[in-house]
Amino acid sequence: MRTSAEYLSDLMKLKANVYVGGKTVGRDDPRIMPGIRVMSTTFDWAQGPDWEDLMTATSPLTGGRVNRFTCPPRNPYDLMQKQKMIRLLAQRVGGCIQRCMGYDALIALSIATKEMDDKYGTEYNRRFTNYLKYYQERDLTAACAQTDMKGDRTKRPSEQSDPDAYVRVVEVRNDGIVVRGAKISITMVAYADEIIVIPTRAMREDDKDYAVAFAIPADWDGVRLITRPVWVRERKELGAPLAEYGVSDSVVVFDNTFIPKERVFMCKEWEFGRRLALLFADSHRHSYTGCKPAVSDILCGVTALVAEANNIEGIAHVRQKLSEFAGGGELSYAAGIASALFGERTSSGTFFPNATYVNVGRRLMGETIYHEYNILTEIAGGLSVTLPFEEDFFAEPTKQDLDKYIKRNPKLSSEEQHRIWRLVESVGASAMTSWYQIAGVHGGGSPIMETITLNAEYDYESKKDIAKYLAGISKELDQSKYLKEKPTF
Amino acid sequence: MIKTHDEYYDRLKKMRRNLYIGGEKVDRTDERLTGQLRIIQETYDRANDPEYQDLCTVTSHLTGEGINRFTNIHQSKEDLLNKQLMTRLLSHRVGGCIMRCMGTDAMNAFSVVTYEMDQALGTDTYQNFLRYLRYWQDNDICANCAQTDCKGDRLKRPHEQADPDLYLRIVESRPDGIVVRGAKIDNTVAPVGDEIIALPTRFMTDKDNEYAVAFALPADWEGVKMLVRPAYHYKRKWLKAPIAEIGDAESFTIFDDVFVPRERVFLDGKGDPRQTPYAGFVALLFAHYHRHSYTGCKPAVSEVLASAAALVAEYNGIEREAHVREKISHMIGTAELVFAAGQMSAYRAERSASGTYIPDEVLTNAGRRLAGEAIYDEYKILADLAGGLSATMPFEEEFFSEETGELANKYMMRNPKISSESQHRCFRGIENLLVSELAGVMQVAGLHGGGSPQMETISMMARYDTERLKSIAKYLFGIEKELPRYERPTVTPRAMLERYRKTYGGS
Numbered sequence: 001m002r003t004s005a006e007y008l009s010d011l012m013k014l015k016a017n018v019y020v021g022g023k024t025v026g027r028d029d030p031r032i033m034p035g036i037r038v039m040s041t042t043f044d045w046a047q048g049p050d051w052e053d054l055m056t057a058t059s060p061l062t063g064g065r066v067n068r069f070t071c072p073p074r075n076p077y078d079l080m081q082k083q084k085m086i087r088l089l090a091q092r093v094g095g096c097i098q099r100c101m102g103y104d105a106l107i108a109l110s111i112a113t114k115e116m117d118d119k120y121g122t123e124y125n126r127r128f129t130n131y132l133k134y135y136q137e138r139d140l141t142a143a144c145a146q147t148d149m150k151g152d153r154t155k156r157p158s159e160q161s162d163p164d165a166y167v168r169v170v171e172v173r174n175d176g177i178v179v180r181g182a183k184i185s186i187t188m189v190a191y192a193d194e195i196i197v198i199p200t201r202a203m204r205e206d207d208k209d210y211a212v213a214f215a216i217p218a219d220w221d222g223v224r225l226i227t228r229p230v231w232v233r234e235r236k237e238l239g240a241p242l243a244e245y246g247v248s249d250s251v252v253v254f255d256n257t258f259i260p261k262e263r264v265f266m267c268k269e270w271e272f273g274r275r276l277a278l279l280f281a282d283s284h285r286h287s288y289t290g291c292k293p294a295v296s297d298i299l300c301g302v303t304a305l306v307a308e309a310n311n312i313e314g315i316a317h318v319r320q321k322l323s324e325f326a327g328g329g330e331l332s333y334a335a336g337i338a339s340a341l342f343g344e345r346t347s348s349g350t351f352f353p354n355a356t357y358v359n360v361g362r363r364l365m366g367e368t369i370y371h372e373y374n375i376l377t378e379i380a381g382g383l384s385v386t387l388p389f390e391e392d393f394f395a396e397p398t399k400q401d402l403d404k405y406i407k408r409n410p411k412l413s414s415e416e417q418h419r420i421w422r423l424v425e426s427v428g429a430s431a432m433t434s435w436y437q438i439a440g441v442h443g444g445g446s447p448i449m450e451t452i453t454l455n456a457e458y459d460y461e462s463k464k465d466i467a468k469y470l471a472g473i474s475k476e477l478d479q480s481k482y483l484k485e486k487p488t489f
Numbered sequence: 490m491i492k493t494h495d496e497y498y499d500r501l502k503k504m505r506r507n508l509y510i511g512g513e514k515v516d517r518t519d520e521r522l523t524g525q526l527r528i529i530q531e532t533y534d535r536a537n538d539p540e541y542q543d544l545c546t547v548t549s550h551l552t553g554e555g556i557n558r559f560t561n562i563h564q565s566k567e568d569l570l571n572k573q574l575m576t577r578l579l580s581h582r583v584g585g586c587i588m589r590c591m592g593t594d595a596m597n598a599f600s601v602v603t604y605e606m607d608q609a610l611g612t613d614t615y616q617n618f619l620r621y622l623r624y625w626q627d628n629d630i631c632a633n634c635a636q637t638d639c640k641g642d643r644l645k646r647p648h649e650q651a652d653p654d655l656y657l658r659i660v661e662s663r664p665d666g667i668v669v670r671g672a673k674i675d676n677t678v679a680p681v682g683d684e685i686i687a688l689p690t691r692f693m694t695d696k697d698n699e700y701a702v703a704f705a706l707p708a709d710w711e712g713v714k715m716l717v718r719p720a721y722h723y724k725r726k727w728l729k730a731p732i733a734e735i736g737d738a739e740s741f742t743i744f745d746d747v748f749v750p751r752e753r754v755f756l757d758g759k760g761d762p763r764q765t766p767y768a769g770f771v772a773l774l775f776a777h778y779h780r781h782s783y784t785g786c787k788p789a790v791s792e793v794l795a796s797a798a799a800l801v802a803e804y805n806g807i808e809r810e811a812h813v814r815e816k817i818s819h820m821i822g823t824a825e826l827v828f829a830a831g832q833m834s835a836y837r838a839e840r841s842a843s844g845t846y847i848p849d850e851v852l853t854n855a856g857r858r859l860a861g862e863a864i865y866d867e868y869k870i871l872a873d874l875a876g877g878l879s880a881t882m883p884f885e886e887e888f889f890s891e892e893t894g895e896l897a898n899k900y901m902m903r904n905p906k907i908s909s910e911s912q913h914r915c916f917r918g919i920e921n922l923l924v925s926e927l928a929g930v931m932q933v934a935g936l937h938g939g940g941s942p943q944m945e946t947i948s949m950m951a952r953y954d955t956e957r958l959k960s961i962a963k964y965l966f967g968i969e970k971e972l973p974r975y976e977r978p979t980v981t982p983r984a985m986l987e988r989y990r991k992t993y994g995g996s
Contacts, residue, residue: 315811316810316811316812317811317812317815320812
C-alpha cells in the first residue's frame, strides 16, 4: 500500500494536462492541493493498526491486504465496512472523501464485465481482473467519468445535432479503440492516478457507439482536464483542518484518444449501457449512505457547538432541530445497512447492495440537505456572513474590540468563539458550502433520479395486492416472496 | 328579502321525499341531517343578528332591498372582501365549513358568463338568469352547486367514455327546455338546499357539446334522486356544545332523464354548440369564486384548530414552551397568509361586463393551495399538543355515573386552576375536531374541497405568464439588454374562452 507521500510524488510525475483559468497548471498548484489533502487521508488512515480492519481488506487477487478503496465487496460485512469507512473519513475532511467514485466504478465493472462475457463470450472480465490486480498492487486512485455533456436533454445520444455530445467510439482497431467526447462534473480527476469511463444512461441500438467503458491514466495522450477548484478562504493565524480541504471538478475532454485494447471494458454492447450505468449509480448511492450521514454529523456538530457558544444549547427548539440532523443522517445510514443485509451476490462474486434501500437512503438526504443548512443558519444567526476578516482579530486597535465583543458564552475563550464563527463561515457560508449543497442534491444522482430508479424497479403490484386483500377484492394475500426474503450475514 | 331560519326550514319540510339514506327514502326532517341544518341556520340567524348585519346583509343591486349576502352578486371589491370575512367569521361559529357559499359562487359565475355569452352570441340567457336571481334574493335561497361529475376513466374526455352518462349531459334539447341525464357527486349542502345548480366540471372540447350544460332546479324536482351520506358526532348527553351539534351531508345526485324548463337553463351546448366554449369558462369561474371563498373558510379552519391547540396547551400547562408557540405560530401563519391572498385577490379584482367583480386568479389559487397543503400538518400539530387522550377518552357517561364519575373527573385534572368539567369539555371538543368521522370529512375537504392543490397548480400555471417572468432572469444574466417593466396583470378564467378558440377555432 502506498503512503500519502508516495501518492503525491506519483501525481507529480504526471504530464501537465490540467487547465485552470486559462493556464496549464501542475498538480501541485495551491488551488489543487486542498483536494490532494483530502485524498491523502485515505492513505494515511490505512497505515495505522487501529483503522486497519476498516481501511484494508484481503484481496482474492493478490492474497494480501489492500486498501479497501481498491477491493470490491465480497459480502455484507465488506459493504458495511465500506459505508462506515466513508462516514468516518468524511467526518475528518469536512465532507466528501472523493475516493469512493473510483471504487464504485470498479465494483460496477467487476459485475458488468462478467455479465457481458457470459452473454457475448467477450473477454472483458479477464481484462478487468488484470486491471484490478494492477490497481490494487499500486494502490491507485481513480475518477469515475460518467456524466456526458448530454446536449439536448430530450434527445438520445444518436439523435444529438453534435454527435460528440456523449463520449463515443469513433474507431475500432485491432489494438484498441479511439474515443471522442467529453465528460462533465468529474470530481477529483485532477489529482487521480486513473480515469475510469462508463456510460451515463440506457442506450438503444442506434446509440451503440456510445456504449463504451474503459480506464486510462489521468495524463494519457489526448486527455485534457479543464478544472474548477474550490477551496475556503486561507487562514493566517487560526489554522484549522477544515480550512485545509477542498475539491476540484473537471470537464474531461477526450480528443480522439486512443485506448489500448486491454483497457477497454465495453465496446458497443448497448444492451448493457443501462446496467453498467445503474450498477455504478446504485453502488455510488450506497457510498452516499456513508458520506451524507457524515455531512449531517458535521452540520449537527457545528450547530450544537454554535448553540453552546450562543448559550442556547438546552432550549427545546434547538434540541428539536439538532434531532433532525440525527434523524436524517441515521435513517440514511440505516438504509445503507439494510441494503447490505438484503444485498445480492452477483455472478462475479462481488456482493451488491439492495437497490431499493440505497435509493431511498440517498433520496432522503438529497431532499433534506438545504433544510439542514437552514437549521445551521437558524441557530447560528447572521454572523457567519458578516464576520470581519481574520486579520482584524489580530491587528491593533481592532483586536481588543473584537476579542471583547465576540464573547457570548463566558465559559468559552475569545479565540474559541472566534474559531467557532470562522468554522460556521467555512461550513455554512463559503464557496465550499455551495459546493456541498449542490453535491448534496445532485451528487451520485438527484432525488428525481432515485425516484426514477425506484419506480423502475419497485414492486407496486405487490402493494396493490395488500390493498386488494384488505378491501376484500382478493380472497388471499400472497406474501411468499417476502417470506422467502432473508438477510445475508 | 332577508328570511329567517324558520321560514327556510318550513320550505324544506314541504319538499318531496327524494333523499336516500342507508336503504330508506327520507325527507329533510331526518335526524341525520340536523347537523348540516344547524350550520345553515347560522347563515340565516346572523343575517338577522344586529351584531352581524353589516357583514351578513347587503343591498340588492336588482331591487335596492336588503338581502342576505349569500344571495348577493359582488358589485365591488368591498363586496368580495366582505364575503370573505363573512365566510371566515361564520366558519368560526360552526367549527369549519359554512357550506352555503357554493350556491353564491355558482350564481356569481353565471352572472358573468351568461352576460358575456349573450353579448357574443346574441342569446338571451342573462335575462333568465336575472329572473332566477330575483327569485333567489326574494326568497333567500340556499343552494348546492353540483359540479363534480362521476368522470369514469380519468384519462378520457366526456365524449370518449365507455358509458356516455359518466358526465352529466343533455339527451334532448327542445324549445321549452332540456332533458338531462347523469350524476354529480360530492355535493355538499344538496340534501338541505332549496335548489341545485348544476354546471360543468371541466373545459369541454368541440366534441363534448352535449356535456356543455348548466341549469338550476328545485332540489326535489321530478327525476332528481339524492343518495345521501351524512356524517355526525356522538350525541352528547350532559356536556352540550356547539361543536357536537354540527354535521355534514353529501349527496351523490342522480339526474334520471330530468326535464329542465328553458328559463332555468344557463348553458345548452347541444341545442346551440356555439355555447360549448363557455363550459370551461363557467367551470373555472365557479371554481375560482369558490377558491376565493376558501380563502375565508380555510383560515377559519386553521384558527379553529389553532384555538383548540392553544387551549389544550394551556390546560396541559405547556403554553409557554417554545416548541408549542412555534407550532401554533405555524397555524396562525398559514391562516393569515391564506386570508391575505384572498384579500389581495379582491383588491386586484376586475369589473366584468355585467358589473360583477372577479378576483385575481393567481392569488386565489395560491391561497387555496397553501391551505390545502397545510391541512394535514395542522391536524398533526393539534394531535401533537393534545396527546393521545382525545382518542382514548372514556365515554361521556363514565364521567357522570355514580360509580366512576368522581374518579374520572379527578384524573382529568391537569391545571388546578381549571375546573374538571372545563378540562373534560376541552378534550371532548378535541375528540370532535380530531378523531370523529367528521374530522375525516374535514381533512379530505381541506385537501380536495374547491379544488385540490394539484388543480390550483394547473390553474396557476395555465394563467401565469412564465415567458414574461423569464425576462427578469434574461436581463439579470445579460442575455437581454433591457428589462421590460414587469407587473403581472390581473388574470381570470375568461382565458378559458381563448384556450377554446386557439384549440378549436371560432370567435
